[in-house]
Amino acid sequence: MEKLERCEDEGVQKEVRSVRDCEDGEALVQVSQKHFDEDEKSLFGMKRLESKRITGGEEEDEEDASFFEGAEKLLEIWFKDKAGSDLRVIPRHEWDSVLSYVHCLIISHMSSADHDAYVLSESSMFISRQRFILKTCGKTTLLLALHPLLSLVFSYCQNTPQSLFYSRKSYLQPDHQPQPHGSFSQEADFLLSLFPDGRSYCMGDMNRDCWYLFKVVRLGTFGSPFLVPSCPGLTVEPDQTLEVLMSNLEPEAMQPFFQSDGITAQDVTKKTGIASLLPGSSIDAVLFSPCGYSLNGLTSQGYYWTIHVTPEANFSYASFETNLELCPGEVENSFADDAEKKVTLLGLLTQLLHIFRPKKLITTLFANSTSKCHMVPPGFASPPGYYVTGRQWAQFSLYSLLFLSMERGN
Numbered sequence: 001m002e003k004l005e006r007c008e009d010e011g012v013q014k015e016v017r018s019v020r021d022c023e024d025g026e027a028l029v030q031v032s033q034k035h036f037d038e039d040e041k042s043l044f045g046m047k048r049l050e051s052k053r054i055t056g057g058e059e060e061d062e063e064d065a066s067f068f069e070g071a072e073k074l075l076e077i078w079f080k081d082k083a084g085s086d087l088r089v090i091p092r093h094e095w096d097s098v099l100s101y102v103h104c105l106i107i108s109h110m111s112s113a114d115h116d117a118y119v120l121s122e123s124s125m126f127i128s129r130q131r132f133i134l135k136t137c138g139k140t141t142l143l144l145a146l147h148p149l150l151s152l153v154f155s156y157c158q159n160t161p162q163s164l165f166y167s168r169k170s171y172l173q174p175d176h177q178p179q180p181h182g183s184f185s186q187e188a189d190f191l192l193s194l195f196p197d198g199r200s201y202c203m204g205d206m207n208r209d210c211w212y213l214f215k216v217v218r219l220g221t222f223g224s225p226f227l228v229p230s231c232p233g234l235t236v237e238p239d240q241t242l243e244v245l246m247s248n249l250e251p252e253a254m255q256p257f258f259q260s261d262g263i264t265a266q267d268v269t270k271k272t273g274i275a276s277l278l279p280g281s282s283i284d285a286v287l288f289s290p291c292g293y294s295l296n297g298l299t300s301q302g303y304y305w306t307i308h309v310t311p312e313a314n315f316s317y318a319s320f321e322t323n324l325e326l327c328p329g330e331v332e333n334s335f336a337d338d339a340e341k342k343v344t345l346l347g348l349l350t351q352l353l354h355i356f357r358p359k360k361l362i363t364t365l366f367a368n369s370t371s372k373c374h375m376v377p378p379g380f381a382s383p384p385g386y387y388v389t390g391r392q393w394a395q396f397s398l399y400s401l402l403f404l405s406m407e408r409g410n
């Protein structure tokens with residue numbers, strides 16, 4: 001597969017050729033191999049899976065070649081808080097190799113004191129001291145990276161997972177997803193074979209738009225000063241993830257995400273208002289050819305955020321994700337640094353909906369019990385022009401989860 005990147009300088013437009021062009025009608029077939037390595041077997045008790053491409057797949061023939069599944073698969077793994085363990089020691093060529101199992105490529109990279117942030121040909125990857133985040137869209141095979149990733153972290157850091165979260169929205173075209181992503185039950189079975197203590201959930205309307213979650217949370221003792229209120233002696237770092245998954249976006253709002261002469265990714269970031277969402281952030285944005293946009297942002301407070309846009313009218317989709325510690329409703333969060341804008345869930349949603357103008361959206365806010373987002377108020381004021389079609393709240397041993405679905409009023 002060809003290297004996609006033409007230019008990586010900040011502020012300069014990045015043009016990316018379609019990975020799909022390079023694959024030229026190939027179908028992906030996953031081949032399960034029972035190559036047990038003794039160390040890996042004792043560590044994870046799992047099968048080793050490899051992905052392989054063959055030509056002439058029947059499914060490709062049935063599919064509309066222009067269709068792109070924007071909805072992402074999202075994997076977040078927290079490794080144990082172990083002295084001397086830092087995932088960022090793992091060299092770049094190893095990440096390239098892990099991503100080859102997923103069928104995507106790194107196209108840009110930036111770093112801060114807290115994060116290594118990668119823009120991928122299909123979405124993003126964030127690596128910090130003990131947390132790994134991989135978000136991929138299209139027909140990528142994210143879960144096939146799991147075994148190589150766990151082996152890599154064990155060999156470089158002698159570390160194993162403390163907790164794991166795999167989630168995704170329901171697909172527009174589930175039948176065209178490769179194994180093991182053909183259905184959530186297949187994904188959950190795959191994950192259970194590696195993490196038998198995992199649990200599966202579904203939020204939303206199962207016959208319409210819904211959101212699936214598989215999670216493994218192992219309670220452990222951390223060297224953190226944050227005490228878990230319900231569990232004497234247990235301490236964890238505050239952790240939260242907000243996702244806003246928007247569909248059926250107004251074509252006019254999507255126009256900036258199609259390439260036009262002389263317009264750079266940086267121009268699009270400013271013109272659309274995306275640059276004002278979390279001012280003061282370092283931004284790495286990519287404009288795809290002929291359309292599509294991906295952004296990674298790192299705030300001066302050590303948080304990440306990421307935006308991905310599929311602007312094609314028949315299947316338009318945009319997503320926003322951050323681990324920023326904000327409060328639901330209208331309560332302002334408490335950044336010590338005034339340079340950082342104060343952000344609320346309602347304020348952020350209002351800005352995002354103004355930029356992307358979706359017909360419908362799903363929002364999830366996942367927070368552990370030392371996070372300021374953990375206590376969820378019973379009500380939620382809808383952003384202007386939108387109404388809530390569903391609201392669910394779940395309480396797990398360490399985490400709470402707020403799920404909201406909304407639609408634009410006429």
Ligand SMILES: C[S@@+](CC[C@H](N)C(=O)[O-])C[C@H]1O[C@@H](n2cnc3c(N)ncnc32)[C@H](O)[C@@H]1O
Pocket residue numbers: 016017018019020068069070071072121122123136137138288289290291292293294307308309310311312317318319
């Ligand atoms: C920006 S990428 C990431 C998609 C993301 N998950 C989302 O939220 O929609 C997808 C968009 O870029 C376009 N695109 C162009 N070249 C691409 C490439 N090489 N790989 C993936 N998408 C590409 C797709 O057609 C689509 O509109």
